[in-house]
Amino acid sequence: MIRAGAVCLLPLALAACDQNMVQQPRYDPYEAAELFPDGQAMQPPPGGTIDLGTPARQAAAAAMPAIDEALLKRGRERYGIYCSMCHGEDGRGNGVVPSRGYPHPPSFLAPRLRAVADQHIFDVITEGYGVMYSYADRVPPADRWAIVAWIRVLQRAQQGDGDEA
Numbered sequence: 001m002i003r004a005g006a007v008c009l010l011p012l013a014l015a016a017c018d019q020n021m022v023q024q025p026r027y028d029p030y031e032a033a034e035l036f037p038d039g040q041a042m043q044p045p046p047g048g049t050i051d052l053g054t055p056a057r058q059a060a061a062a063a064m065p066a067i068d069e070a071l072l073k074r075g076r077e078r079y080g081i082y083c084s085m086c087h088g089e090d091g092r093g094n095g096v097v098p099s100r101g102y103p104h105p106p107s108f109l110a111p112r113l114r115a116v117a118d119q120h121i122f123d124v125i126t127e128g129y130g131v132m133y134s135y136a137d138r139v140p141p142a143d144r145w146a147i148v149a150w151i152r153v154l155q156r157a158q159q160g161d162g163d164e165a
């Protein structure tokens with residue numbers, strides 16, 4: 001029975017392959033589409049989608065905003081989410097990921113990293129650095145500055161151990 005059914009279906013399957021490549025079923029922009037609840041082919045991007053190229057985003061990247069409590073709170077939170085697992089809550093580079101064998105990040109308390117420009121830290125988040133990969137798709141520019149501000153807090157609040165590279 002099953003085999004007979006499969007044989008009957010075969011011509012149908014082959015017919016489906018015989019499509020005219022120029023005329024393929026697809027939706028055009030602004031076309032009605034029953035597939036979606038709002039009946040439109042064009043769907044808004046899902047919530048939380050990060051746009052990589054808008055002027056607003058470029059403006060946010062241009063300069064560090066004024067430092068206030070809200071910026072530091074945001075920076076502390078975002079640092080905790082995206083950086084602390086490697087760089088450690090205190091910035092000394094002893095997060096859980098390097099404790100499992102990933103290369104150790106340098107301590108933010110090292111004299112060289114205390115001395116680098118804010119822009120350098122921003123750029124490391126954007127582009128990555130050495131074995132550290134880019135966070136550009138997860139951390140939008142405004143949050144990058146907030147994280148930079150928080151790293152400055154970690155640096156000012158703590159003495160180094162003296163053996164930082």
Ligand code: HEC
Pocket residue numbers: 079082083084085086087097102103104105106113120121124125129130131132135139147
């Ligand atoms: C998966 C682990 C990991 C995560 C997560 C991570 N980093 Fe790193 N980071 C590293 C490592 C490892 C290095 C050293 C890279 C090298 O020298 O090859 C580094 C280096 C750096 C440096 C030093 C660059 C220099 O000039 O030496 C900065 C600044 C930095 N990271 C900032 C951040 C910030 C901010 C975040 C969060 C947005 C972050 N990192 C997330 C692993 C990580």
